[in-house]
Amino acid sequence: MAHLLGAEALHLEYPTRVVFDSVTVGVEEGDRIGIVGRNGDGKSSLLAMLGGLIEPQAGRVTRRGGVRFGMLSQSDDLDPAATVGYAIVGDRPEHEWAGDAQVRDVIGGLVSDVPWDAVIGSLSGGQRRRVALAVLLIGEWDVIALDEPTNHLDVEGITWLAEHVKNRWAKNSGALLVITHDRWFLDEVCTETWEVHDGIVEPFEGGYAAYVLQRVERDRMAAATEAKRQNLMRKELAWLRRGAPARTSKPKFRIEVANQLIEDVPPVRNPIELQRLAVARLGKDVIDLEDASVRYGDRAVLRDVTWRIAPGERTGILGANGSGKSTLLGLIAGTVQAATGRVKRGRTVRLGTLDQQFSQLADISGDRVREVLGRTKTTFTIDGKDLTPAQLLERLGFAREHLSSRVGELSGGQKRRLQLLLLLLSEPNLIALDEPTNDVDSDMLAAMEDLLDSWPGTLIVVSHDRYLLERVTDQQYAILDGRLRHLPGGVDEYLRLRAADHAGAPPPAAARAAEPAGTVSARRSGAEERSARKELVATERRLARLAERIDTLHQQLAGHEQSDYTGLAQLTDELRGVEAEQGALEERWFELSELLD
Template sequence: MAHLLGGESLHLSFPTKTVFGSVTVGVNEGDRVGIVGRNGDGKSSLLAMLSGRLEPSGGRVTVRNGTRVGVLDQGDTLDPTKTVADSIVGSTPEHEWAGDPKVRDVIAGLVTDLPWDGLVGELSGGQRRRVALAALLVGDDDLLFLDEPTNHLDVEAITWLAGHLRTRRSASAGGLLVVTHDRWFLDEVCTATWEVHDGIVEPFEGGYAAYILQRVERDRMSAATEAKRQNLMRKELAWLRRGAPARTSKPKFRIEAANELIANEPPVRNSVELAQMATSRLGKDVVDLIDVSVSYGDKQVLKDITWLIGPGERTGILGMNGAGKSTLLSLVTGDLQPSSGRVKRGKTVKVATLTQQLAELEDIADNRVSDVIARYRTSYVAGGKEMTPGQLLERLGFTAVQLATPVKDLSGGQRRRLQLLLILLDEPNVLILDEPSNDLDTDMLAAMEDLLDSWPGTLLVVSHDRYLLERVTDQQYAILDGGLQHVPGGVDQYLQIMAGRTSTSRPSTPTSSQGGGQSAPSSAEARAAKKELGAVERKLTKLTDQIAAVHASMATHDSSDFTGLGELNEKLRAFQSEVTELEMRWMELAEQAG
């Protein structure tokens, strides 16, 4: 492989901290490198040094002659006085850029919904991010540096970006370095992973799943002080290997080694036990939305939604930006009343929301972390173990020194983790997470997910982080055209639905009534399909519980009883096969029902 870029003996230090001692790295043609590590350990600094945006304190960076370099910063560097068109294609004549398939693909994938002649300064932060990405990707750079490219992007845009980066060049051409906490994106795009920690850069083969396997192997051989860390990573590996969506058919690490490492690792959640605990805390009634609609002036955002939320449900909400996800959650919390229909709440329901704004920390900004948590309960049960708030803070990555730090001096990720802890200590039984992955690195996301695994309540999650959504929830719903639709196939099914809508929205040739074309289902057929759809959804819910019960049995079963384990495994296979068939039938019925 031809060499593109190298960093030799890179040293970086500031008056109060040495970030890198002596780091040597290289990028060859075909390399797709994901950079991971804790916040503050130097991921963005490394990217900035290699891309020429930051001068190292020592060492040097070399780039092969003629190599074209493109950079996407975290910050917004667009000129607000320019139009969207000028920002993306500049002065290139329309007949030239419109005739370039790559440019058309980028525009269609990222900015087709934006006003082409509108000013950048009038766009939202997420829209400006898409314009900046589009402006970079229409170029013909050999080496791309992307710093948190998925920030402010929705699931569809992230999926498009991953596909574009995979197919932009042949597998042996060009190079990519990306800093991101989006673990699904890392797995989809990257062929190598660099972990930044303790002033060094440690390379691993493969994407996120392969990195986790190698890290578990490394930690297993390390000192006993790594015990807590390796246990958490083993749990992460178990989830990735056993059933992470879109990974079972194309494992990206050595299956034998992974199976050996997780042989005695139970499922990440005991769904049956959590459901029982949630019912005892909540009763059978949580929040029911019955035929609710919401309008703002002449604009109807939600229409005729019926959603019965049960105790212990862990539900992810999907939808485009502006589809009404926040409006839906406001109905659940009681912050918003429906324009029509009604909302019914159980008597014992106590809702808490992990918001994006961190507003609840403003009143305690001058207080030390230790003083803040001292006002709450003295103990908390997590995973069957009683823990002090201090132990919980340690579990979420806080050090003893940080306990004496004023809240206002914490980093964004630390404030996010403190916000979650204070909410859990307040003991809600319905928890809403609104983009919870903001400001958190991959290790802290895993720690947060681990803590949520033992939380016995109803969990509702809105997130563009596909990995987190699939990891902490057991089912997903999508807001489509103001309605709420269950998507048993999860994010993949949602993306298929959206892709189908995009294709059918294009002009098509009318079908002759005598041409044998497929006619639209009659109203009677649609009613029958809806009725069967409900039955299929109930069966899927029942099967999900049965699969969880089998997992729980396998986790506690005598490992020497091979016959019994074999029977459980066969039962599990049969349940999963039935789920696959029902999901296919569900998609057929969804089309017939309209």
């Protein structure tokens, strides 16, 4: 593949530390690279050096002649006095940009709900971020670099962005560099992962799932100091294989290798035991919403919501921005009052909330972290082991040297760690998390999920991070047109419902202007989809039976008389035949899964 962009022997340091030392990387045509690592380890600095925004102290960045490089950083240079329309399409005539399919796609996917004539300076932070992303994506680029592009995007927006970057260039052309903590996006889009850690950039083949597998293999051979990290990632891999098999359809590794690595790892959660403990702590009554409605002025935000929250329930809440998710959490917490209907709370409920504004830390911003921990309970039990608050904070990836820092001086990710720790130490039996993935990296997310796996209580999570929702919750609900709807099909069902809703609704003004006459969307027929789904179910059943047969054959081979060469040969031949059939069915399962995505 043709070379597009490269960096040789990059060295970058600040007065307090060396960020990179002799880093060499290359980007070629067709590369789709996800960049992961802990907050503060240099991901954004690496992207800024490749984009020419930061000059390294040593080394050089090279580009092939004529390569067009576009970048979305974490801040924008939009003119606050310009309108949204002018920022995106400039002074191009309407008939010109409206006839451009890429411009129409970007407008519809990112800013269809943003007033076309609104002034940039009047927009919210999230709207402004989406406009900046739209400005970038309507341009023609050979390389696009995105720094946290999924921030301020809801599930639909993230899904649209994934499809856009997958289809933006022809196969084996163009290149994408993306920093994101959204692990679903990494898995969906990226074919290579760069991990930034300890002053180096370590490449891995595949998206997040493949990265997890390879990192487990690396850590298994590492020194004993890596043991904690290794066990955590093995648990993550176990969930990837057992809980969401579609995630392993893209990485280029053999399924049996992954199964061998996780064969001694128990399931991430024991739902029966957790529910038993939850009932013991909560009783049978948690919170009941009965025909509850909330209005702000003339606008009905929630309508006739009925929901009986059960002890041990682990529920994710989906919804577009402004649909009423935080209002629903407010009803549960008692900070929002229902205009009509009833909210009944169990007498034993102790609610703990984690909000987006770090409000729990406001009163202790001047205290040192060690002082805050000194006022908490002495131990916390996780997986049968008693941990001190400092040990628990270390498990969440908090460095010991930061224990002397004042709370108000911590970074966003460090505040989120401390906020979660204090929440757990307050011993609630009902936890409500409102966008808990903000400001945290993938390692912190995995550690947080690990703690929540063994937490015996009721969990309500509002998030646009579909990986997190699928990982820590057992069911999902959505707020659609002010009503709460159960989603047996999870996030995919929510996206189908939203797509159907959009298809039946008139397009917004900007989209109407951008849509030329005669535009027809090509869709797979309902009959084809039903046929594929039916075959997928049959394939899954057949794979389950083959797995049982393979286990039986392995047991027979282990217990067979070793001198019976004929019998051993027959069992071995049968095993090979069954494994071959299993491999072919797995390939077909992957094809069907891709077809139905």
